[in-house]
Amino acid sequence: MRRLLVLGAGTAGTMVVNRLRPRLPRDEWEITIVDQSEVHHYQPGYLFVPFGTYEPEEIVKPRRRLIKDGVRQLTGVIEEVVTDAHLVRLADGTELPYDQLVIATGTHPNPDETPGLAEPEAKQRGVHSFYTLEDAVALRDAMERFDGGRLVVNLIDLPIKCPVAPLEFAFLAEAWLRERGLRERTEVTYVTPLDGAFTKPLAARELGGMFDERGIALQPDFMLERVDLDEQQLVSYDEREVPFDLLVTVPLNMGAAYVARSGLGDELNHVKVDKHTFLADGHDDIFAIGDAANLPTSKAGSVAHFAVDVFVDNVLRHVEGLPMQERFDGHANCFIESGDGKAMLLDFNYETEPLLGSFPLPEIGPLKLLGESEANHLGKLAFRWIYWHLLLPGRPLPLATSMSMVGKRRPPAPSGNGSSTSPRDLQEVSL
Amino acid sequence: MPVATMQGREIHVDEEGFLTDPTEWDEELAKQLATNIGLELTDRHYEVIRFARADAAEQGETPTLRRMQATGGFPTKELFQLFPKKPAKKLSYVAGLQKPVGCV
Numbered sequence: 223m224r225r226l227l228v229l230g231a232g233t234a235g236t237m238v239v240n241r242l243r244p245r246l247p248r249d250e251w252e253i254t255i256v257d258q259s260e261v262h263h264y265q266p267g268y269l270f271v272p273f274g275t276y277e278p279e280e281i282v283k284p285r286r287r288l289i290k291d292g293v294r295q296l297t298g299v300i301e302e303v304v305t306d307a308h309l310v311r312l313a314d315g316t317e318l319p320y321d322q323l324v325i326a327t328g329t330h331p332n333p334d335e336t337p338g339l340a341e342p343e344a345k346q347r348g349v350h351s352f353y354t355l356e357d358a359v360a361l362r363d364a365m366e367r368f369d370g371g372r373l374v375v376n377l378i379d380l381p382i383k384c385p386v387a388p389l390e391f392a393f394l395a396e397a398w399l400r401e402r403g404l405r406e407r408t409e410v411t412y413v414t415p416l417d418g419a420f421t422k423p424l425a426a427r428e429l430g431g432m433f434d435e436r437g438i439a440l441q442p443d444f445m446l447e448r449v450d451l452d453e454q455q456l457v458s459y460d461e462r463e464v465p466f467d468l469l470v471t472v473p474l475n476m477g478a479a480y481v482a483r484s485g486l487g488d489e490l491n492h493v494k495v496d497k498h499t500f501l502a503d504g505h506d507d508i509f510a511i512g513d514a515a516n517l518p519t520s521k522a523g524s525v526a527h528f529a530v531d532v533f534v535d536n537v538l539r540h541v542e543g544l545p546m547q548e549r550f551d552g553h554a555n556c557f558i559e560s561g562d563g564k565a566m567l568l569d570f571n572y573e574t575e576p577l578l579g580s581f582p583l584p585e586i587g588p589l590k591l592l593g594e595s596e597a598n599h600l601g602k603l604a605f606r607w608i609y610w611h612l613l614l615p616g617r618p619l620p621l622a623t624s625m626s627m628v629g630k631r632r633p634p635a636p637s638g639n640g641s642s643t644s645p646r647d648l649q650e651v652s653l
Numbered sequence: 654m655p656v657a658t659m660q661g662r663e664i665h666v667d668e669e670g671f672l673t674d675p676t677e678w679d680e681e682l683a684k685q686l687a688t689n690i691g692l693e694l695t696d697r698h699y700e701v702i703r704f705a706r707a708d709a710a711e712q713g714e715t716p717t718l719r720r721m722q723a724t725g726g727f728p729t730k731e732l733f734q735l736f737p738k739k740p741a742k743k744l745s746y747v748a749g750l751q752k753p754v755g756c757v
């Protein structure tokens with residue numbers, strides 16, 4: 223009997239075992255999946271909890287029922303991958319040998335990496351987040367009490383899972399403040415280490431425009447050094463200060479600690495992999511998929527879905543000693559809630575930044591790209607049903623695995639002097 | 654791909670002026686690149702630049718500030734003093750490396 227071992231039963235791990243079980247003969251392959259938790263969270267739902275749109279119980283399900291029969295499920299904390307011995311050790315001492323290992327333990331917020339964020343009194347001083355269910359619930363309660371003042375939305379550093387989530391939070395919060403009659407009394411500021419609202423130029427421009435329309439102030443290039451709880455302010459490495467009454471931050475995201483212990487990770491404990499096949503550097507029997515991998519694309523459930531499409535066919539060939547034929551293109555597809563019942567849609571990959579235009583969706587019709595619409599918002603809400611009923615069980619979705627250029631358009635490039643020898647924004651910094 | 658003429662030779666750059674071929678770089682050119690963005694290089698700058706180039710050659714990508722601190726031992730605070738306001742971007746520009754890929 224050969225053994226396929228999957229670490230982490232989140233979005234990616236669950237899809238992997240549910241897709242592979244029917245395709246790997248049961249008398250040849252034993253499939254085991256390990257997770258520290260007995261429940262599965264629909265993490266995109268965290269965004270909506272602070273606004274009361276979802277109750278916590280609507281986004282949590284027992285893990286056991288989400289995984290197909292014929293897959294052995296274990297509960298335990300992963301302690302180390304002993305790559306030389308081809309086995310995984312759990313915290314309780316259990317040893318799990320493998321012929322093929324798949325790492326899918328994701329990436330998670332680490333507030334203790336930033337001075338001030340993990341102090342016991344942080345929440346009392348208005349320091350909040352929504353990247354765990356517990357934090358999202360605490361933030362909901364803090365917002366219930368919020369009476370105006372300075373609301374600051376921040377992300378500490380990239381990469382984070384769902385890199386658009388802090389933007390969405392800012393848009394939703396701005397609309398929520400208007401509904402509650404608090405907008406006049408509240409200053410909303412978005413503080414980011416990036417030089418604009420988003421990483422990719424066109425999206426950054428469109429999103430920047432949406433900030434202006436909503437009166438949300440942007441503080442770019444802000445590398446946070448510490449949160450000063452006494453003064454209730456953010457302090458950057460170059461000593462800029464941003465005061466807040468309510469801070470909503472996204473702590474540094476890091477892969478699981480065992481990844482570093484096992485010698486498989488980068489500085490943030492994300493597994494170093496080939497970006498087209500997910501094979502871990504230097505190992506023929508280890509893959510990493512989903513947020514756990516150091517892929518240069520968004521860490522998102524939609525990306526994990528496209529990645530698993532490529533992965534399933536590849537791994538079936540790989541275990542037979544055949545070359546892998548499929549190559550992942552970094553395809554990402556993200557809805558961005560923009561408030562007032564609308565959302566926008568980004569679709570991109572390693573090579574192509576998010577563009578304008580429309581996104582063809584069979585049966586449902588085209589969705590608007592990089593622009594706001596109500597259909598996009600409904601798409602975002604429908605995603606929860608799709609997640610539980612189609613995505614996790616491994617049923618087909620009406621989405622192409624590789625990104626397509628159909629419907630996309632690029633605005634004309636701004637004409638400027640093409641003979642620059644140094645970046646314009648650096649020239650402007652007079653020293 | 655645009656070509657810039659610096660120090661009497663042709664240098665391949667991208668639209669923003671970042672070098673596209675790290676082998677066209679040398680420490681003299683760094684001085685010129687630094688002047689372009691209003692910096693004057695000290696020995697400490699060169700230490701930082703040498704580490705960043707060695708690391709990029711090995712890893713195949715420009716190191717992030719976090720990596721410069723974790724692996725190179727250069728405190729982020731100091732990098733902000735050496736390359737004010739936009740250390741990641743300025744360091745890669747002067748070191749003749751690709752602009753750090755804004756992780757999406």
Ligand SMILES: Cc1cc2nc3c(=O)[nH]c(=O)nc-3n(C[C@H](O)[C@H](O)[C@H](O)COP(=O)(O)OP(=O)(O)OC[C@H]3O[C@@H](n4cnc5c(N)ncnc54)[C@H](O)[C@@H]3O)c2cc1C
Pocket residue numbers: 229230231232233234235256257258259264265266267268269298299300301326327328329352353354383384387478479480511512513514521522523524525526556557
């Ligand atoms: C606020 C928020 C909003 C989001 N919105 C969207 C969205 O709109 N669209 C979208 O596509 N994506 C969204 N995402 C991202 C999406 O949830 C993740 O990208 C996706 O869940 C990644 O799947 P994964 O399997 O890689 O990791 P996860 O689903 O996080 O699973 C990792 C699993 O590993 C387990 N684990 C970790 N360490 C250990 C250990 N040491 N031992 C045992 N078990 C361990 C965990 O318990 C967990 O079950 C959002 C995320 C957040 C936080």
